[in-house]
Amino acid sequence: MKKKISIKGGKVHNVGYRLHLMNLADDVGIENFDAKNIKEAGVEAVRVLVESSEDNILEFFDIAKKGFPPHAVVESVDVDEYDRRVKPLESFRSAFNSAQLSKIANVGVTMLGKQDQMLGKQDQMLGKQDQMLGKQDQMLGKQDQTINTLQDIKANTSQIPDIKANTSEMKKLLAKGTPKIIIIEREQVKMKKDIANIKKALAMA
Known part of the structure; x- marks a missing residue:
């Protein structure tokens, strides 16, 4: 005996429906089985083909029209006659498992x-x-x-007190009566050297 079962609804694809039906067919002793995800008039559907004894098919249909996968949304389960070849259940199982492994591999590659x-x-x-x-x-x-650089500047500007000391010394010499011109020239030379050293240090900074 052969039958075609159409399961339609808002969500019957990618919810494990074909695996669910394959296991059910195996449990009730269906020898030949096939299931495909299709669309009929824009609605998701699973087309199931079964070939076995009448008792096995009736049991299969009775369970299939009541038990759905957890996330499936089913609107109708219809049965029609079918007269073409139906592949062996084991053949479907092998092809189905290969397809699922391929999907898993593709997902893995995408994730990598x-x-x-x-x-x-x-x-x-x-x-x-x-x-x-x-x-x-x-x-x-x-x-x-x-x-x-700042430390170098600080070290070089430490010569400034020497300028003050030289100025003080010049005042003392003047007080002692040393000729002003000699004193001024001598101190100017010292001050120029000190100022030149300071400018040089600042230029290096």
């Missing part, structure tokens, strides 16, 4: 591709982080140079 993209973006982020750290090191290096 996305993972590679994520790793690539992560590498880019790490590269940018390294650049930022490099710039930070450069800034710290410049800061060290600035500190060293």
